[in-house]
Amino acid sequence: MMENNLPPYTPSPFRHHRRETRVVDVGGIPLGGSHPIRIQSMTNIPTLETEACVQQIVRLAEAGCDYVRLATPRAEDAHNLSAIRKRLQALHCHIPLIADVHFTPEVAEIAAERVEKVRINPGNYTDRKIRWEYSDQEYREALEKTADRLLPLLNVCRRNGTALRIGTNHGSLSPRIVSRYGDTPLGMAMSALEFVGICEDFGFHQIVISMKASNVRIMTESVRLLVALLDEKGWNYPLHLGVTEAGNGAYGRIKSTAGILPLLYDGLGDTIRVSLTEAPEKEVPVARTLAALASELQTSGPEESGVPDDLAYDPYRFHVRKTVPEGIFGRKQAIVVSDWAQRQAEACTPADLQALPRLHSKDALPNEAAALVLESPENEQPLALRAFFNRLLQEGNNAPVIIRRNYRETERERFYARATADFATLFADGFGNGVWISNPHFPEEEIYQLSLHILQACGIRFDQAEYIACPSCGRTQYNIEKVLHDIRLRTKHLRNLKIGVMGCIVNGPGEMADADYGFVGCGGGKVSLYKGKQAIYQQVPQEEGIERLIQLIKENGDWTEPEA
Ligand code: SF4
Known part of the structure; x- marks a missing residue:
């Protein structure tokens, strides 16, 4: 079923097996190999504000x-990274620092002498010429030029023992890559792979790679593809995982979890960042919970081991498993099962499902059923449930499946993370038509909202506007947390829209990728408002920004009034 003949991205998609990677040292805190999953975050203060940065870094270090x-x-x-380092040393804070560089090789070279790791984005590091057609020879020549621009940085890194992250982001691929592979998960993987190839030729191996996107499916697919392509070449570099522009609050945490934790369950990922549009210190406990849950995962699982020859789905290309009837009980979209009195009309109650066969993942499959309820005990690995869906596909059983998990977790953060990852692990491969979560320690209403959020984060069903909000950083041009809150208050009922809320004009427009509308800071108290990739209103005073955004949505016929 793997149409593109790629090798498996994991020895078995049905059991946990941590990918074997080389160890990369980052300032004395190594990552990869059998080291714990490392947690990272990012300051959101201009890097020239030395004291404020130092205080935030100390808080981050104290948070873990x-x-x-x-x-x-x-x-x-x-240059100012040296001053920050010096102040941190005076405070006995020795946390390794990473410089995030996008456009300028010279800046990366200066930074590589001052910090333990540099992150570059292959999409905009050298290849900025807007050109959409390349002959094979032109493509080769452009790649050679890229190598010439990268080698000085590799020299500095080698001299200083500095690690390098090759960090691809969806939405900021180079025109050269897009011309050959499209703006696709494969394009993302190839973008990084070309840079890794240059490093390999140079004999530089202190590399970490990331594939980030605000769309969980794209992120998952690109990471799996990257791993398959790396393994094919015998390149065992560790991975950094993260969902970009995940937003804030419960939904931001759920979306980050839906992207990161299923990949960790698959054994992929050596360092993670949970990007939230909140104070960076708040990212750390969430990331620690995800890392802890991944390391708790036992290696036990169903009998299967290794990818069976007859894997009945393509793990590199998302397809929703076809069912008859399409969807469930005539409802095309995935359902939530809930007893909450104010659930939406399309939800089901447990009583509605009484007549359906209930089975566990290893039970024999019934021949005919309008739908199935898959009962999965809390301690069953979500990866094991993939084997159940693989069996359904192999046996040609196309009944819709409602997945039921009953939890006993009392700690909210762990409950949310476990439930999200359990379902997201299956939704990533198009498995499952309904979510039925129960936990006696949490109210029905809260569980109902959690279920809707999980479905939305996985791109399975949309019940409110989707916000692609950057976490903010030293480039941010306004109070993004407040603006995101205000935009959400006015627009959350627009359930079919994706709205980008981005801190800066440099990376914002590219990184909000598939947003329908965008609100982008451009400095000096001004914002630009986008329809898709096009800036429609530019240099709008920030205090008028939200009204003008709503005006733009209305002008394009996408506005509806919120229900009273
Ligand atoms: S969009 Fe701009 S402000 Fe926001 S995180 Fe990215 S670089 Fe920083």
Whole structure:
């Protein structure tokens, strides 16, 4: 079923097996191999504000962060990393620092002399020419030029023992890559792979790779593809995981979890960042919970081991498993099962499902059923449930399946993370038509909302507007947390829209990728408002921004009034 003949991205998609990677040292805190999953975060203060950055970094270190990244857009920011380092040393804070560089190789080279790791984005590091057609020879030549621009940085990194993250983001691929592979998960993987190839040729191996997107499915697919392509070449570099622009609050946490934890369950990922549009210190406990849950995962699982020859689905291309009837009980979209009195009309109650066969993942499959309820005990690995769906596909059983998990977790953060990852692990492969979560320690209403959020985070069903909100960093041009809150208050009922809320004009427009509308800071108290990828209103005073955004949505016929 793997249409593109790629090798498996894991020895078995049905049991946990941590990918074997080489160890990369980052300032004395190594990552990869059998080291714990490292936690990182990023300052959201301009890197020239030394004292404020230092205080935030100290808070992050105290919260349990292993590495801290700083936006480093210009040479003066890169130089100031030395001052930040010096102040931190005076405070006995020795946390490794990472410079985040996008556009300027010279800035990366300055930074690489001052910090333990540099992150570059292969999409905009060298290849900025807007050109959409390349002959094979032109493509080769452009790649050679890229290598020439990268080698000085590799030299500095080698001399200083600095690690390098090759960090691809969906929405900021180079025109050269898009011309050949499209703006796709494969394009993301190839973008990083080309840079890794240059490093390999140079004999530089202190590399970490990331594939980030605000769309969980795209992120998952790109990471799986990357791993398959790396393994094919025998390149065992560790991975950094994260969902970009996940937003804030419960939904931001759920969306990050839906992207990160299923990949960790699959054994992929050596360092993680939970990006929230909140104070960075708040990211750390969430990330620690995800890392703890991943390490708790036992290696036991169903009998299967290794990818069976007859894997009945393609793990590199998302397809919703076809069912008859399409959807469940005539409802095309996935359902939530709930007893909450104010659930939506399309929800089901447990009583509605009484007549359906209930089975466990290893039970024999019934021949005919309008739908099935898959009962999964709390301690059953979600990966084991994939084997159940694989069996349904192999046996041609196309009954819709409602997945039931009953939890006893009393701690909210762990309950949310476990439930999200359990379902997201299956939704990532298009498995499951209904969510039935129960937990006697939480009210029905809360569980109902959690279920809707999980479905939305996985891109299975949308019940409110989707916000693609950047976490903010030293480049941010306004109070993004407040603006996101205000935009959400006015627009959350627009359930079919994706709205980007981005801190800066440099990376914002690219990184909000598939947003329908965008609100982007451009400095000096001004914002730009986007319809898709096009800036429609520019240099709008920030205090008028939300009204003008709503005006733009109305002008395009996408506005509906909220229900009273
Ligand atoms: S979009 Fe946001 S997080 Fe990304 S560089 Fe701009 S301000 Fe920083």
